[in-house]
Amino acid sequence: MAGRLAKIFKGDxxxxxxxxxxxxxxxxxVYSATGKLAYREANGNTMYYLIRQVLFILVGFGIMLFLVNVxxxxxxFKISPVLIGITIFTLILAIIQYKLTGSADNKETSRSLNMPFFSFQPAELAKISLIMYAARLLSKAQRTEEELKIAFYWITGVSGVVCFLIFMSNFSTAALVFxxxxxxxxxxxxxxxxxxxxVGAGIVAVFLIYGAATAFPDSIGKAGRIATVKGRIDDFVHGDNNAVNGTTQADYARLAIFEGGVLGKGPGNSEVSNYxxxxxxDFxxxxxIEEYGFVGGAFLALLYLILLFRGVIIVRRCERTFPAFMVTGLVLLMTFQAFINMAVSVGAVPVTGQPLPWVSMGGSSMLFTAASFGVILAVSANNQKNKVLAEKSSQAEQPAVGETQNEDQAL
Incomplete structure (x- = not known):
């Protein structure tokens, strides 16, 4: 039984x-935190979002197994330029769709591309495709400094276009990818x-966006996140003006952490999630932490640190540069995103809107996270396969014991 599972669940x-x-x-x-949402959107059926999450997790595992085994x-390496083209097209299409159908009350429309039977966030596709594209160019440019210089210009140009398009709807994701x-x-x-x-250009761009935010017309502000970026930085530095009228989401997050203490209130006993x-x-x-305390929060953070550590091991075992760079980018991206989400919850950084990878409630973000895990596991499985082939080849080249003894006697 274990052998059969090992043949299916390949990789690290x-x-x-x-x-x-x-x-x-x-x-x-998710079951504990969606009580309020269930009463508002699902007629009080608290099992609805639990079942939804189970389905997303199962589909995600299916994606991983497909990528690992097929x-x-x-x-x-071959499809990364095509994926970049699709990414840029879908990002532009999402902006156009928002301009035609979006409104100030629908904040998520500019992030999502609504298709006839499904919707997804092109920024999630951009995370994977841009890392694959950068890994492709960098892997081909390892012989000379001139090749690396040319790769730098290409990666900077393509990344600049993609990150600008992402910025039009999601500044934090654009910054994370950059x-x-x-x-x-x-x-x-x-x-x-x-x-x-x-780095200098990026810092200057942030200061320009912050300083010129009030000068942009409302039409531009609605298309992008210019005013939102300035507002969230101001709220973090000077305090949220909305706190005058009531408790903000960031305040509730800090309250939940305070209420959790060391061991937490226990499963399903969160009160803050109701507000x-x-x-x-996002939080x-x-x-x-409110339910499982500091101990539970530390354990969850440890899981992402182990992910980073295993990513390093997989990279070191790669025989080629492309898979090594690809895994490096994907692992760094997921780890950064996880700790940004945690930092937002504890009030260490401004609110960003980044979900906790593979933990936050499912959507297109969860499925693309599954794809990232699938690619990493596929590279790991390939490393294991190459190791086995190398060992077999080494054994085949070694002479038999009797032959070795005869050679020693002849000498």
Missing amino acids: LTLWVILIFLSLISLVI LPVTLY VTILILMLIARVSFKYILSL MEAGYN IYAIF
């Missing part, structure tokens, strides 16, 4: 264990002066 065993723990945590905390790792690509280029030995110049609008998504870590 520790990663599969982490996924199982994260899945169990997701189910218990698609070869070399395919990602930083991840930056670190990936640094790891790939791109000259530090080029990286430093890009929060995003307790099942799910705070609700988890």
